[in-house]
Amino acid sequence: MAKARAAPLRTCPVAAFQKMISGKYKLRIVWDLKDGPRRYGEIRSGLLRGTAGSSEITPRVLSRELKALTESGLIDRKDFGEVPPKVEYRLTRKGKSFVPVVAAIREWGERHLGEPAALADAAE
């Protein structure tokens, strides 16, 4: 490996990761897509389940996230002809390779965040 390179220039992987998944829905979108391609509306619906049934996610935001994920190379957009509009999103190879990471995150989260229990959670 001879990583040797004492040049830690560039954003470190962690920072890059943070940037890549910045946004509330990106991780969940990726997770949702792990089961196969999904349409825009399906993703949107899927995002509503699991969280507090708070406000619906706005198209503007979802669109943004989707686009960002596409540009990050995690997902791929497939536009079927037209009328009526049908667009599917699916994980790219890169995206699929990322799934285990999300899985690790979820697993840890379920174990340590699912039951805040006796911890100081005065935040809310």
Add this chain to the structure above:
Amino acid sequence: MAKARAAPLRTCPVAAFQKMISGKYKLRIVWDLKDGPRRYGEIRSGLLRGTAGSSEITPRVLSRELKALTESGLIDRKDFGEVPPKVEYRLTRKGKSFVPVVAAIREWGERHLGEPAALADAAE
């Protein structure tokens, strides 16, 4: 699948995770602390290496992150008496259990983000 618990109420683990590590430095602080306790100044210095030698992290921000991590139960603050002020931060059990997750993130990041290479990285 016996998913059993049909109660996805509450923020899903992913969202909770996102919230917990929101902030540019939290993940890196945790990572930095994996090697043992560190003092405030050391953490600060450590944060400067690895990223572009951009601006120095402001005390306000670092303080905030540290406090948030403490309240999340990931790290622990140990204040040695006083004069001259000496404070050490160290990972809690919970924090240590989180390290592997960060490791997974870093590993993935190094593999897929370290060398954007031929991908569309027009962003910057």
Add this chain to the structure above:
DNA sequence: CAGCATCCTGCGTGATACTG
């Protein structure tokens, strides 16, 4: 159905200055 255009707001982040 799958978006885009415009407006508005909160908060995360940085700069600067001060303290025990």
Add this chain to the structure above:
DNA sequence: CAGTATCACGCAGGATGCTG
């Protein structure tokens, strides 16, 4: 040394309304 206080700003993210 290890913070806190105050000011300021950019941008993520929600609300609405429109379109191909």
